[in-house]
Structures are given as C-alpha cells and as structure tokens.
Amino acid sequence: MGRAPCCDKANVKRGPWSPDEDAALKSYVETHGTGGNWIALPRKAGLRRCGKSCRLRWLNYLRPDIKHGGFTEEEDNIICSFYSQMGSRWSVIASQLPGRTDNDVKNYWNTKLKKKLMAGKVTLKTMSDNLSTLDSTPSLPVGQRAQTHNLAFPAGQTQSYSRQSILTDANSGFNKTESLSLDPVQLYGLAFVDGSEFGETSRNNHINVSMSQEGSSISDSSSCALDKKYLSLPENSEAEAIEDLMDFGFGFHYDLVNGLYSQDKAADAAPCYPELADLTYDDIQLQGLNQNLI
DNA sequence: AACCGGGCCAACCGCCAGTTC
DNA sequence: GGAACTGGCGGTTGGCCCGGT
Structure with missing residues (x-):
C-alpha cells in the first residue's frame, strides 16, 4: 500500500502566503x-x-528569532568552512548561524556564496584555521557546538552519515580531536581534508583520495591506516582543475573525494578525466569496505 | 515601451527516518 | 513486525524583480 498524502492537495491553497494567512498562523x-x-x-x-x-512558513519566515538581511563576512566564513567539511548539510550549517534557516543558507550558497568563492572573494578555511576560528569565536565555543550538534543529531542519528565515506590522510586533524571532547559530527568534520591537501595537490599534481571507514565507526578509526587512490589531473593549474570538475557537476573537493558524484557524472567527465570514469561510488564504497576488512 | 535574461528567494516535492499503534 | 503517519531534510521549481538591450 502506498503512502497516504500528507494532505488533500485538491483542497489546500498553494503558492505565496497572504498577510492574513501569516497573521493567522x-x-x-x-x-x-x-x-x-x-x-x-x-x-x-x-x-x-x-x-x-x-x-515551512513558520520555520523559515514567521518565527520570531529569524534573522533577515544580508550575511556577514563571519557567516560567509562559517558556511564555507562547514561546507568544505560536510557538504550540503544545510540544517547542520544553519544550526551554527543563529537566526538563519537551512533554506536561507542553501539559497545564499547557491546564488551568491559559491560564486564569491569561485571569484576568490572568499576562501575556504583550512581545518586548522577552522578550529582556531571555532575555538576563538565567542558564539561557537566547543561546548556549545557539541550542544548544537546534539540537538541536530539526536542519539542514534549519527548513522545518517554512514553512506558518506570519510576522507583523511590519517594524519590530519586527529591529534587535535584527542584534545577536544568532540561529538561524532565534529569528529566527522575534523576527518576531512583541509587546505593543505590542496597544497599537496599543487605540488605533485594529484588529488589525494583516501577511502576510509563508514562514518558510524569514525570514533574507532582515528588510528586506522587508510589506503589511498590517486587521480591524476591534467597539466593545468589546481584552480582550473577544480573549476573544471565543478563544471561537470562534481561540486567542491568534498563531493569529489567522498564519492558523492554519480556514475553519470563520471562518464560526463570521462573525455577529460578518464580515471574518473572508472571510479564509481560503488567502487569507493567497496574500496572502503575492503579497507575495513584488512 | 516592450522584451529578454539572469538573479533571487519563497515554496513545493519527494524521500527518508523516527514514532505510534 | 509492519503498516500508517509525521517531521525533517535537501533538491528543485516557479514567479517576481531588475537591469540591459
């Protein structure tokens, strides 16, 4: 039996809300x-x-603590930083920005911030920068972050990350995590690449793609050695290479390195990046599972 | 003045996970 | 245990606005 619709679509009003409806709600x-x-x-x-x-109307517009208006530079940095760590987890990112909704953040990212980033007007923070920003920003003390994440991810929901492979070179970040009392989401973020990995990219002309364990077992995996798979990029600059990949719909390095691109996308890129055509999400998952078994 | 295209954003859609019965 | 239901989420769409031609 199929799922019942949440409402009788024939008898509900759709489209923009009138002031009267807003007032009533x-x-x-x-x-x-x-x-x-x-x-x-x-x-x-x-x-x-x-x-x-x-x-949706209440949460995104009518709620009294909603902040309307432009985003600040600090908010830009936080969004970029978290996006680079966890991708399009808009609700998680929005939870770090008081008064902002996931819809706001998503729209802002898609329409403005992504372009600002590509234009070089905003930079992705390195993981160490991110840590220092978070730890030094009054609005984001470590304890409060954990509290926020606990709200966003009630017990047991960490499994929702399980389909995302974790990228790490097994050396970055984990030392710091040991000195911080981090919840799984924070640990997840720390497990991701930082800007230094792109520095490495520019030196040896490779993107370093590591396959690791499932997110649900991150807490046990900080010391695991991770196999690596290398993707050679064409002989153009790092920025151009990344931009090209984005043109193919790969998104940021987060998407690429975590295998969150489809086989179709890889096929699209095949003429220029034959290595990508052979690397599917399933491959990555399988590789990750193999690593777990070793 | 009319048309066109792009930017922006509110709202919708469909899926998934959790809860209830 | 499983069907029914609800809340929440990310992706997408549609319409308004504005600047350029």
Whole structure:
C-alpha cells in the first residue's frame, strides 16, 4: 500500500502566503504552540494550507528569532568552512548561524556564496584555521557546538552519515580531536581534508583520495591506516582543475573525494578525466569496505 | 515601451527516518 | 513486525524583480 498524502492537495491553497494567512498562523502558534502536530494545525488555525507548508512558513519566515538581511563576512566564513567539511548539510550549517534557516543558507550558497568563492572573494578555511576560528569565536565555543550538534543529531542519528565515506590522510586533524571532547559530527568534520591537501595537490599534481571507514565507526578509526587512490589531473593549474570538475557537476573537493558524484557524472567527465570514469561510488564504497576488512 | 535574461528567494516535492499503534 | 503517519531534510521549481538591450 502506498503512502497516504500528507494532505488533500485538491483542497489546500498553494503558492505565496497572504498577510492574513501569516497573521493567522503566527497568532495560532504563539497562542497554542504547534501541539506537536503540523498536519492538524492548519485546520485548527482555520487555514486552508498543507501542514508541511505551515511548518515551512513558520520555520523559515514567521518565527520570531529569524534573522533577515544580508550575511556577514563571519557567516560567509562559517558556511564555507562547514561546507568544505560536510557538504550540503544545510540544517547542520544553519544550526551554527543563529537566526538563519537551512533554506536561507542553501539559497545564499547557491546564488551568491559559491560564486564569491569561485571569484576568490572568499576562501575556504583550512581545518586548522577552522578550529582556531571555532575555538576563538565567542558564539561557537566547543561546548556549545557539541550542544548544537546534539540537538541536530539526536542519539542514534549519527548513522545518517554512514553512506558518506570519510576522507583523511590519517594524519590530519586527529591529534587535535584527542584534545577536544568532540561529538561524532565534529569528529566527522575534523576527518576531512583541509587546505593543505590542496597544497599537496599543487605540488605533485594529484588529488589525494583516501577511502576510509563508514562514518558510524569514525570514533574507532582515528588510528586506522587508510589506503589511498590517486587521480591524476591534467597539466593545468589546481584552480582550473577544480573549476573544471565543478563544471561537470562534481561540486567542491568534498563531493569529489567522498564519492558523492554519480556514475553519470563520471562518464560526463570521462573525455577529460578518464580515471574518473572508472571510479564509481560503488567502487569507493567497496574500496572502503575492503579497507575495513584488512 | 516592450522584451529578454539572469538573479533571487519563497515554496513545493519527494524521500527518508523516527514514532505510534 | 509492519503498516500508517509525521517531521525533517535537501533538491528543485516557479514567479517576481531588475537591469540591459
């Protein structure tokens, strides 16, 4: 049996919210709360809207602590830093930016920040820079980060990272993690490459792609030696090479090195990067599993 | 003035995971 | 144990706005 729709689409209003609807929703939620049931809320509030739509409207626009307006440079840096570590986990990134929603961050990234980054107006922080930023930024003390992550990832949900392979050269970051009391998400972030790896790229003309264990076992894997697989890049500059890969839809190095590109994408890139055509997500997963078995 | 294209962003869609019964 | 249901998430879309021609 298929899943029942969350609402009767024929009888709900769609499209932009009117001021009256906003007022009705705001008034209801402020008076009664959500009652833990968004699906039933629109009926109780006298709205002809889908419950999901109400939830989204409240969370992204009507909530009193929402911050409207442009992003600051500090916010830019935080977004870039976290994106480089964990990719498009917009809810996690937004949780680091008080008053910002995942939708805001996602839109901002897709429309502006990515272009700023490519234009060199913003730089991806190295992991060590990131650590120092986080540890020195009053709004992001280590303890608070852990608290935020606990909210974002209740017990047991760390498994949601399991499909993402972790990239590391097995030397970067882990020493620091031992001195910090980190939750799995933080450890996950620390396991990723930092800018120095691109420095290495520019020196030996390789992107260093390491296969590692599943995210769910990160906490046990800090000392594991990780096999490496090298992808040769054409004889152009590092920036050009990365930009070319992005043109193929690979996204940032996070996406490339974590195997989060599809076989189709690899095939698209094959004329220029034949090595990529043979490297599928399944290959990477298999390689990672093999490493676990050794 | 009319048209066009790009930027921006609110809203929707579909999927997944957790919870309830 | 499994079906039904809900919340949450990331990706995508559609429409408005604005500047250029």
